[in-house]
Amino acid sequence: MKKSFFFSIFSLCLCASVVFFSACQTKTDNRVVLYCSVDEVYAKPLIKQLELQTGLQIDALFDTEATKTAGLANRIRAERARGRADVFWSSALLQTLLMSEEGLLEPYDSLNARDLPPQFRGKDWAGVGTRARVLVTRTPQSFDVATVAHLTGGSLKPVGISNVQFGTASDWATTLASRWGTPKTLHYFRALKTSDVRVLPGNGDVARQTAQGVLRFGVTDSDDYLALQRQGKSLVLMQTDKDNVLVPGAVSILKNAPHPENAKKLFDAIVSAQNETALTKQMPGVFSLRRLNQKSNWQSGGVDFSFLMNTPRDNYAKWPQTWRQIREPLNQIFR
Amino acid sequence: MPRRFPSLFATGALLFFLWAPLIQLGARAAILATQNPSLWRESLFSSASRAVWVGTLELCILTAIVATILGVPVGFCLARGPKIARFVAAIGCALPLGVPPVIVAAPFVSARGVVDFPLPFAVWTLALSFYPLVALATGAAIASLPRGEEEAALLVSSARRAWFGVLGRRIWPAIAGGAGAVAALCAWEMGAPDLLGQPSFGMSVYRALNSPQVLAPGEGAARAALSGAPVPLLALLFLLPSLRALRSFSGDTQGSPTLISKFSWFGAGAAGLILGLSPGWILWELVSSLESPAATWNAIAANDDALVNTLLSATFSAAILTFGALFLLISWRRWPAKGRAFALAATLLPGLVAPIVVGVALIEWWNRALFAPLYDSSLGMVIIGHAARFFPLALALLWAPVARLNPDLGSAAQNLGASPLRALFSTEIPLLSLALAATFAVVWALCAGELSVTVLVHGPGGDTLPLPIFNLLHAGLAADVAALCLLLMALCGAAMGLAFGVVRKWR
Structure with a gap:
């Protein structure tokens, strides 16, 4: 009697857990996992727009302000053996370049990135706006x-x-x-x-x-x-x-991404000129990489940043x- | 012995769940430290580490003192105040416990002087968050004073001498215990000190863990474990008075509220002022930070996924923790005293480890192909994190009510033909309903506001409300923070109200 009681309670908990965790894990075909170090408050509305544009279900993981970008980059490194992220959208470039050197990124030549100035494109990354x-x-x-x-x-x-x-x-x-x-x-x-x-x-x-x-x-x-x-x-x-x-943002696809096709779709959407414009509107203080030589690009949030127009383009x-x-x-x- | 097998199995599984990640991380840290002995010095004795430890100690000790000053009058009010004052004090004590310190810190972030003097602000923030522990311990100690002893003391000496002399000896352990618990909580706190610029152990480990040094896999985690090694000792040191207080409660001191000593209206006024200063002031600051209703709604709508995740994860975690702890405590009742004590100690001890280190250990343990469905789910690891962090607490909260329950009641019901499950639900759970509701509500509020473990283990799409609040606070968006904080406070209040409403209706 006592044994059956314990087993019935244990089974009940086990069943509830299985049901819950199965519900938690999204197995839909249109899922893509995005690691994003762009400020959550600005990125979230953009991600919702990207979901509407692409039909993808984007599960995003954001970095905390205290460990900006480096926290997510280290997480990607720690998950190298069994990656769970598909796309890394970084608000700064350095960590993306380091990960590229470490062989953590998947080469991808997106059609939507071809109109970017050449210095803002790599074999496995593309620039998205700059601060x-x-x-x-x-x-x-x-x-x-x-x-x-x-x-x-x-x-x-x-x-x-x-x-x-x-x-x-x-x-x-x-x-x-x-x-x-x-x-x-x-x-x-x-x-x-x-x-x-x-x-x-x-x-x-x-x-x-x-x-x-x-x-x-x-x-x-x-x-x-x-x-x-x-x-x-x-x-x-x-x-x-x-x-x-200038500190450009960057987007990249991670090696061994669990959803490679969806990752490409999301990459294309993020690097598109349309999304870059949306980003500059949503997040004042971000400037388009495609219009660095246009004075209108440097007007943001009612402030004139045109003194930055002649900033050297670094290697x-x-x-x-x-x-x-x-x-x-x-x-x-x-x- | 075979009859005990399911109970042994469940206990073993729980201990494995709680200890395996910590042991793995500890072993890795020990190996690393053996290979590179300078790591000990670097992790524990460098000048940066010293500043963090001094900052954490200052925070613990000063917060315990301020929380005691705030908590003792409220505790007296809880035990001896007029009925309405007792009610207000109970609500006032419940509210800060349901609010994460990171929210209490929100109104101070932009305050003048916080940059130059972070310690007083951090101390005040944490004291406002944790003083109910002192108040509740003091109130419980006064309520359990033997009536005869109090009457005798008041007959032979003045009220002041009676309280500070004879009766004080029974109450001091409780006050010290509450203060010790406050200090231990401060040792683990991460978000609030960081926002206010006060060096704290939790945040230093979090930053070290995320520092952009390309380390060998697991080295960052092992370094974090090394830095965190002394925290359990520090927490235990502060918790020792609590253990003494618990012992004094479990003695033969059950008494009825005495008719002799009444809490004066002046005292009730003082307690009311403290309550008004803490939850009332926090509420006022948050409400006054709100912008238009539309902006408030937008802030909430932008974090609708975090809201849903908070509701789901906190409810599921609280249910697992409450009923899991109940199940274990009931199953241990027939164990020999030594076995029971060992199981209890082994379950409570992981609660001493700093939450940030628990988070690191969980990532290291659960991030493997075998657990992929769980690790890759959005909320799976959040719930695992809640369970690992708060199981010792749920067990501690239910331990005394279950110990007081007469085990013969269940046996009698079974002798009359009831199944064990029916006996449990018809005799024992109704008697424990208030304790269960209180445990569920407290654990729900703590899970909903949990930051230290969640920030490390949450999966993609698994944000809970404290995470956007923490990020928005850093971004300085006060109105959005206030909207989300008030939402979280309302949820915690609703959870408490709902839990007690259900119990009342059930009874």
Whole structure:
């Protein structure tokens, strides 16, 4: 009697679990798994639109703000043996390039990406919009801070940046290193550290603390600056004429993707000019990669970003090697 | 012995579920540390680690002190206040427990001074979240004071001397226990300190785990386990007073509410002020952050999938945990005392491990082809994470009510011809209905607001509400955060109301 009671309870729990987990696991033919490091608040409406456009059921996994992009990239690395993601849509480029070098991406030549400028396409990735690193302050300054390179002066502190190991900040450091060379870049970050730079969890935190007056200057992303502007916060964009950096987003298909055909369909939809336009509208502070030379492209959120039009187009192929040279020294500087 | 086989099997399966991931991760960390002894120094004694540990300790100790200051008057109010004050205090205690600290932190994120002085803000946030533990422990201790002892103490000395002298000795363990539990919870907390810029152990492990160093597979996890090794000891240290308090409750101290000591209206006013300051203030801050109804609705509609996932995962997890714990506790009743104590200790101990390390261990264990259907499902791992994190708690919550139940009732029903299942449902579950409802409601609220494990283990399409709230807070979208926080609070309140409503109707 007692035995049958225990077994009946156990069987009941087991059946309920099987039913529930079967319901959880979506086996539909139109499923595709997207790992996405674009801000959830902006990406979600776009993903819903993409679902309508493609007829796919997109199950998205987002990164937290605290571990931007690097968190998802590490997850993909950890799942290398048994991947579950199909497509990786990154808000920054560096991690995609690193994964490409590590052989984690599937080559794919999308027709929809052929109208992108050649430097924003790789054999296994394609660019999707770009953001810019911008210098912001709370009140217009009476003196001239021409570029981020001038921030190391102790008289300008407190200065805030986000963690250079994660997200667009790592792309920013890599770009500076590829332009200035590794020794000068490391010297710059050491000087920033010496002048008590505040390293914050995210670019949103940098923008917010600058708007609050806690920081005198902040290096943040164009979208984070505009997000604060929209909230009516007092934040001034410094129209720097040198050392400006663009951080393109990227999309790629992962090797051994469980749903390869659906992954291609989603890749095509994300890199399309139509989606890029939707992204720039949905997420002010993101600019089209297809119209970098048009002045209208640099008007976003009611702010003129045209000072970024002449930003040098970097050689992204060198980024992985450059990052490997600076990653550990940067880690030592900011630990 | 064969009669005990199903019970042994279920206990073994549970212990395997709770311990296997931790043992695997621990073994990997031990091997790594043996191969590279400098890792110990790096993980535990580097200057960055020291700052994290000092920050975590400061947070634990100061929060416990502030929570005690807030909780003791409310506890007195709960036990001896006028009926209406008791009711208000009970609601006021339930509300913060149902709200994740990350939500309580929301109104402070943009506060002036939070950047320069994160510690006071983090302490206040966590004290507002956890003070009900001190209040409930204090209230329970006062309610269980032997009536005769209290009368005698008040007869021979002034009320003040009686309470601080004779009766205090019975209440202090409970207060210390509540404070210890608060400190232990602070040791594990991740989201709220991070938002306010206070160094904490949980977030440092999370960042280290996700740092963009290309490590050998599993090395990041092993490093996280090494960094987290001292947390169970720290939590146990803080929980020791709780164990002492539990012992004093389980003694012969059941008493009826005394007619001698009444909580004055002045005291009730003080407790009311504290309650108004905590849940009332949080509610006010959130409501005042809302924008137009349309914007609020849009924020909720944009996260409709997270809402559905929260409802599904929390309900399923709470049901599994509540009935799983009940099933085990009932099955252990016929075990010898030593076996029962061993099983209980072995089930409770994993609860001491930091949730972030539990999350890492679960990923390492469950991410294999054998478990692919579960691991790849959107909510499967979230529910596994809830079960691994909160099973010890569900067991602890139901332990005392089940222990107090007379086992002869079930046997008598079976002797009269009822099947074991019928005996359970007709005699024992009705007697436990209030405890079951309370456990279900508390566990539901904790699962709905769980962040530390969920952030690591959730699958694609498996977001629960705390995840978008955590991300939106970082993005500084206060109105959207407020809309989702209020929704989560309403859900927790509804779960509690529903659980108790069902019990009332059933009874």
